[in-house]
Amino acid sequence: MTRFLIRRIGQAILVLFAASIAVFLLFFVGPGPNQVARTFAGRLGTPQRILEIKHALHLDQPLYLQYLHWVGNLLQGNLGFDYYKGQSVNTVVGQALPATVSLVIGAAILWIAYGVFSGVVSAVRSRSLLDRGFTTAALFFYSMPTFVLGYTLIFIFAYELYRVTKFFPFSSYVPLTTDPWQWFVHLILPWLTLAMVTAAAYTRLTRTSMLDVLGEDYIRTARSKGMSERRVIRVHGLRAALTPVVTLAGLDIGTALGGVIITEQVFGIPGLGWTIVQAIGQQDLPIIMGIAILAATFVVVANVIVDIMYAVLDPRVRLH
């Protein structure tokens, strides 16, 4: 297990290293040092300011030194300084993170609960009307672009049904610490949007996985021992069937924490995804790079956690 851990974490570090080089090449080397300094200075940058920034970022030095300087800061947890807003990137990210986390955790609970439930029902009552309903819904929402669903929900609940539903705000975000009830109400539609488009894959995955497991010999054995069908499914079936679902959930949550760009954009939630889109509009390079690296870190860490969980659940994985 220790060897597996070391190798897996080593791989993760390698991937992050490569991702940092990719981001560095994309943003530093691509546009060239003068352009980078100008962009960092923002639209109000004076020639004096640009020279200062060029020096501060070591842009006047060879490429590998520039990279080392940048990565050195990253390793100390310093994502850089945002000259446009006059704040450190850490501050900006710190302000945006709670909104994204609120959105992702709530939506993840919904999509996992619905996805697993519908998948298990579909598998157990395979080819029934209920199964058809769930699988058709899964296909429908899988095909649904997030922004189409988001605007549809806003249109229906926040406008057309306003007289009935009253309390659905159509946009923006209230921090949990300011007002928990408003926080909840503001997040209902975004949670639904994100959960519905994501849940489709879970319905299908759980269904396939459960059907596979129910065909296994040990399920037949359990049944022939006279175990109740409910117990066979809940205790023996579900546990094995859920392993791939846990994997997918870990990866999806990791990816989503890096910013749920479209959902945040549609609902005006000032999370990481919204911030990066704003930053692109304002040509605010340090923010874009900071969030890109942060997002990559979330994905890689989620990957490692999922693999470790997998290795704990299934010892065969450790060998590969």
Next chain:
Amino acid sequence: MSSSPEVRGRHAGKPAVTSGSAAGTATMELPPAAKKIEGRSPWRLALERLRKDRAAKVAAGTITVIVLCALLAPLIASWIGHGPNQQFIDTGLDAEGNPLAPSGTFFFGTDSNGRDLFIRVLYGARISLVVGVLATLISVALGTFFGLVAGYLGGVVDSLIARLIDVVLSIPFLVIAISIAYISHPGFWLVVFVVGVLAFTYPARIVRGQVISLKEKEYVEAARALGAGPMRIMFIDLLPNVVAQVIVYGSLLIPLAIVSEASLSFLGVGIPPPTADWGAMINDASGYYQAGFWWYLLFPALALLITTLAFNILGDSVRDAMDPRGAGIYE
């Protein structure tokens, strides 16, 4: 479209559609003396299964209509007399300068610039389809190449390609895509390239898995014994055997590429205006639809949804037909 995609394969044998075209079932009903034994290739079997699939037929019909709309857009535009980017300042906007509701002149109403929404939705199909297909071709070609090489050569090459895929997957797609679009100027080919290249990871993984099991087969061993080099084995012997899988996953990548393209345009980093594009139109409409201009959002959104739905249904059916036991791209 009411029949579910997952159970479709199992119902394929039912004689519900025996009337006319179903040649397979017809031969079965003939007396034994007249029964002709006929070899059927896997491709023909798949095609026959697909023909009996009602949802697939509806999806294929829908896609045909969308393709026709895209092809005939200029013709329809000139017939109606409204260009895709033509602004009708006097007739296309109301007194306050707001979009007009659907009418006999403007079938889908007008947008905030007084342009004919119907014609723009038709033109939008061109961008979606062309980007969807071209991007998928790029990802399938790249993915097949990397998958073949990684799967067959194994070892260091395999690890390198696996890490490359990890890196591409580590930064969320939209973050890379909007970053690239931000650095170089957005345009048609950039969108095709970004959407296509970033999606190569899916086919690459599938092909790699296939090749790892195929390379132990006798025919590969035979080829090696005859002195065939790795290039020949990979591209002449192995490639034809992964084509079926590649087609299945390729057909499921098209709707993904269409949504990616629309998302980029929606975020304002796709194909630049005034080109008619569904994602950009939905973004434009987002500031208007709540104020009662529902058609502005409805028609482009519906067009996008119907297109992705039709491609996903057809892709699912193709998968079921080629490999009735196989699992999907998301599984």
